[in-house]
Amino acid sequence: MLFEKTYGIDLGSSSVKVYSMIRNKSYIEKNMIAAKGRKIIAVGNEAYEMFEKAPSNISVSSPMAFGMIANLELQEIVLYSMMRKIDKILGIGSVMYFAVPLDMTAIEKRAYYQVANGHWLRKNRVYMVEAPIADAIAMGVDLENNEGSMVVNIGAQSTNFSIITGGRIIISKKIPIGGRQMNEAVCSEVRKRYNLQIGTRTGKRLKLVMGRLADQHKQARKVVGIDSVSGLPREEVISAYVVNAGIMNCVNEIGAQMKVFLERIPPQIAYHIAKEGIFLTGGSTRIPHIDTYLASYTGYSFNLSDLYETSSVTGLEKIIHDRELRKWAQPITQRKL
Structure with a gap:
């Protein structure tokens, strides 16, 4: 079809990457959703801003776990919300190329099909490309x-x-x-060395700013956390050596x-x-x-x-534009599952 909309989608544990063929542009947004009971409060980057800051009655989580879909309904909401930002009128009958993990069961394949053909997104043709193949092409x-x-x-x-x-x-x-385990390892090292509890978002910032696995410099950053003994907020200067020790473990x-x-x-x-x-x-x-x-x-x-x-979604982009590469994409229909 001349005006058929085609997308390349990589559902990651941390972020969702979507390539739109019509706009010829890739979009990236955090794969997070904030909910209060059954009510959705925020999706994507807005939900990530609430991560580790929300009160106890609001849960902020990712619908993906270890590269696999853990919550089908919430994952569809995240994808639908992101695609509405890309195209105001989605219509029906789009073509969607998914970068998927290896060795999936029939139930896990059905989850990807249902994400593209569920309550909000309907009548879409689904193709699956193994993520290592997409990475290699990219x-x-x-x-x-x-x-x-x-x-x-x-x-x-x-x-x-x-x-x-x-x-x-x-x-x-x-x-x-992966990266999340590295963040937790940095938090663990800071807790052991300084008796200071910090969040994983702070651990991630320390990892990105001071993490160096070679040619290490004498660096330090001031962070705020909770004292493990008194339970009160406390400022502490964190050395780069402590951060690198946590990263190196992983x-x-x-x-x-x-x-x-x-x-x-x-x-x-x-x-x-x-x-x-x-x-x-x-x-x-x-x-x-x-x-x-x-x-x-x-x-x-x-x-x-x-x-x-963005390597997987870049590989999907090349597959969408090159007919010779489309043989690496396997069509998935409900009848096959």
Whole structure:
């Protein structure tokens, strides 16, 4: 159809990324929703502003958990709200390309179909693209003539390792460590060293401002938290070394799991990966020198993507515009589920 609306959608644990073909632009918004009982108060970035600040009778949460849809109804509300901001008149019969995790069950596939064909969004055609394939396309990996490539995506709540060869994923693994666990590790280190309790949003700010896995500088930031002993608010100057100690706990675990994963790979493919380098992407790769740190830990070189959390939706954008790449998108109908 000439005026058919086409979207590329990446539902992440931290944020929702949507590419609109008509506007030729990508949009990103926090995957958060604030509710008081059954009443929705705020969605997206507005809900994130209330995170860790809302009273006890208002719950602020993400409909996604570890890269999978945890609450179908709330996820549809978040997606619908975001798409209404992009296009005031959505209409019906749009085409939606979703970047999805690997090895989904029929129930999990049904959840993605229902998000696009539920109460608010209706009669949409749904295509699913495996997230590592979308990442690889975004980073320029040749999927057709591929002797072996490894894609690592460090997301908000999980890290995915995938080996692509001959145009398909042969081995993959997901571990429950990501940016949110790094934030919590920073909060834990601050609590141990300073007897100060801080929120995960403050932990995230410290991670982004002072987190450096190599070439560490003597930096410090003043934060406000709750004293663990007295229970009163207190200011404290936090050293960068404490922040980096928390981050390194998680990155070391990712590196250890990656070494175990690489040992499972056939030698011919491992040789090609060592020659080409491991492709690294995801929102949590914004930490400076994370590629250098992982390279020294694993012994492999890394190709760090500058797309970060938008790599999957950029891959979907390329698939939407290039008919040759659409063979990587699998149509999903209700009859198939």
